[in-house]
Amino acid sequence: MAPTKSPEPDSQKGRIFIVDDHPLVREWLATLINRQSDLMVCGDADNASDGLKLIATVKPHVAVVDISMQGGSGLELLKNIKAASPEVLVIVLSMHDEALYRERALRAGARGYVMKREATKRVLQAIRSVLGGKLYLSDNMAMLMAEKFVDGRPKTAGSVVERLSDRELEVFQLLGRGYSTRRIAEELHVSVKTIQAFCARIKEKLGLPSATELLRAATRWHDSQQER
Numbered sequence: 423m424a425p426t427k428s429p430e431p432d433s434q435k436g437r438i439f440i441v442d443d444h445p446l447v448r449e450w451l452a453t454l455i456n457r458q459s460d461l462m463v464c465g466d467a468d469n470a471s472d473g474l475k476l477i478a479t480v481k482p483h484v485a486v487v488d489i490s491m492q493g494g495s496g497l498e499l500l501k502n503i504k505a506a507s508p509e510v511l512v513i514v515l516s517m518h519d520e521a522l523y524r525e526r527a528l529r530a531g532a533r534g535y536v537m538k539r540e541a542t543k544r545v546l547q548a549i550r551s552v553l554g555g556k557l558y559l560s561d562n563m564a565m566l567m568a569e570k571f572v573d574g575r576p577k578t579a580g581s582v583v584e585r586l587s588d589r590e591l592e593v594f595q596l597l598g599r600g601y602s603t604r605r606i607a608e609e610l611h612v613s614v615k616t617i618q619a620f621c622a623r624i625k626e627k628l629g630l631p632s633a634t635e636l637l638r639a640a641t642r643w644h645d646s647q648q649e650r
Contacts (some may be wrong), residue, residue, distance in 0.1 A: 435459075436553050439482035440466040441473035441499065442515065443491040447538070451486065451515075451545065461549060470499040478507050484549055487532075489516040489523055490595065495610075497523075497530050497588045504531035511552040515545065524559070526588055534558030583643060585627045593620045597637055598644025 438455050440463060442448050452463045465480045467473035470491060477485055485503060489496030500512055513534040514527045527535050534548040534557060548558035586594060589610075596606045603621065607614045621636060630636045 435462040436484060436549065437462060437464040437480075437482045438549060439464055439473070439477055439480060439485045439510075441468075441470065441477075441485060441491070441496075442466075442488040443468045444488075447488070447515075454542070454545070455549070458546065461546075470495065470502075473499060474502050474506060477503060477510055481507070482510060484511045484513060484552060486513050486515050486545065486549070489514050489527065495588075495592050497526060497592070500527065500530035500532055513545070513548050513552060513558065526591075528557075530588070535560075583628075586624060590620055590624050590627070593617060594624055594640050595644065597621075597640035598642075600641070 438461055440448050440451050442451070445468070448466050448468070452466065455461045455463050464482050465476050467476055468491075473485070473487070487496050487499055487503075489500075491499075496514065496516070500514070503510055503512055511533045512531055513536060514523070514532045515536050515538060516523060517538050524535055533552040536544045536548050536558070537560075544560075551558040583591060583594065592610070593606055596609060601609065603614055603617045607617045610617070621633065624630075625633070625636050628636070628639060630639055
């Protein structure tokens with residue numbers, strides 16, 4: 423689907439841009455937002471590259487961004503939006519549990535995090551919260567973040583995947599989807615040697631003895647995320 427933008431933005435409404443590679447999600451979000459008297463969708467894109475370009479052009483107040491897309495990383499898009507359009511407030515909308523991504527997303531510049539399975543009311547709450555100058559966190563997420571900052575560490579042990587950097591996690595995810603190192607290199611626009619270096623670091627961090635075990639671990643993790 424080609425990226426779109428609204429030709430006649432209404433200056434009295436909060437202007438929202440959507441970046442998600444699922445057409446039905448974009449359609450659902452646009453319908454939900456455009457029904458609100460104080461909000462409107464000013465454009466959308468189905469990939470990170472088009473999203474970044476159009477956000478700079480249409481200058482929305484808020485961008486709602488999927489963190490996991492074909493053809494680009496939502497985390498990298500977050501960082502790029504903050505660099506190119508720092509005035510744009512970004513909300514992450516994701517299928518992934520916030521426990522894995524909450525700090526990564528906030529560090530990358532997000533002002534809110536909403537899981538897709540609970541998004542109908544919460545996405546509107548999140549948009550209005552960030553437009554009002556606040557962060558939007560679920561109650562559970564806010565409690566865990568408060569515990570970490572008060573105690574200096576989280577109350578519970580995190581997933582081993584939390585040891586990975588943002589880029590390493592992205593490579594791990596793509597391995598779990600069944601991508602070859604060459605395809606991952608093409609997806610991330612880097613060399614095969616760079617991906618091989620990432621894989622070596624991931625194996626070391628996760629204590630995996632071989633590339634076969636790395637692939638098995640990535641596949642198991644990917645499958646577990648789909649079941650959430």
